[in-house]
Amino acid sequence: MTATQRRGRRIMMTDAERDAFLTEQRTCRVATVSADGSPHVGALWFVWDGESLWLYSITRSLRWAQLREDARLAVVVDDGVEYGELRGIELSGAAVFVGESPRTGEPCPELDVPERLFPRKYFGMPRMPHDGRHAWLRLTPDAVTSWDFRKLGGA
Numbered sequence: 001m002t003a004t005q006r007r008g009r010r011i012m013m014t015d016a017e018r019d020a021f022l023t024e025q026r027t028c029r030v031a032t033v034s035a036d037g038s039p040h041v042g043a044l045w046f047v048w049d050g051e052s053l054w055l056y057s058i059t060r061s062l063r064w065a066q067l068r069e070d071a072r073l074a075v076v077v078d079d080g081v082e083y084g085e086l087r088g089i090e091l092s093g094a095a096v097f098v099g100e101s102p103r104t105g106e107p108c109p110e111l112d113v114p115e116r117l118f119p120r121k122y123f124g125m126p127r128m129p130h131d132g133r134h135a136w137l138r139l140t141p142d143a144v145t146s147w148d149f150r151k152l153g154g155a
Contacts, residue, residue, distance in 0.1 A: 013146035018089060021146075022048035022077060026121070030055060031074045032066040040066060046075075047117040053091055054114035055137040059102045067137065071095045075139060080149070087148040091141035101135040111136060 013021060031041045040062055047054045053075060057064055067073065071094040078088025099108040105128070114136060115128035123129065 008145075008147055011147045011149060011151045013087070013089065013148050017148065018144070018146055019048065019050055021079075021087065021089060022046075022053070025077045025079060028053070028055075028075050028077045030057075030063060031076075032063050033070055033072065034066055035069055045118070045122055046077075047114050047121060049113050049117065052138045052140040054118070055095075055139065056114075056118060056134050057137055058133055059135050060133070064135075067095045067097075073139065084149050084152065087146075087150060089144060089146045091139060091144050093139055093142035095137045095139055098136045098138050102132050103130050103135045104132060105130040114138075 026045060027043050028046045029041050030044050031039055033039055042061070042063055044055050044057060044063075046056070055075075072092075073095050074090060074092040076088060076090050078086070080086035080088075099111050100106050103111075116126075119125040119128045
């Protein structure tokens with residue numbers, strides 16, 4: 001699936017730890033780049049299906065416009081307050097636009113899983129509400145780096 005993490009093997013999350021962490025966390029930070037190389041970072045809600053991170057983004061955002069020009073992105077999901085509690089994951093690769101834009105709920109089998117997971121996670125609802133302003137991005141990462149400082153024994 002992804003490039004192997006070289007540094008920090010001692011604090012690296014296992015696949016099961018990664019999946020649990022990405023399932024429980026609610027907010028990620030998404031970094032994109034403009035044509036002139038200027039970075040942009042913004043927070044988003046997401047769901048993880050075990051292989052891909054699904055981002056539900058406003059289609060009239062700077063993020064969306066930048067990804068239309070250059071699909072590369074990096075996403076960080078992290079947690080912890082004290083140093084010994086810090087843990088997180090960075091995923092990077094290219095965004096893929098999935099479904100209509102903006103999303104109105106037209107049948108799209110590829111979105112069955114994220115549209116089942118997302119409304120339960122964020123709204124406590126069984127069905128995805130569509131507002132005509134958001135659409136889906138899928139990141140199947142080329143590289144994943146993780147850290148869990150709790151494994152150092154300090155927390």
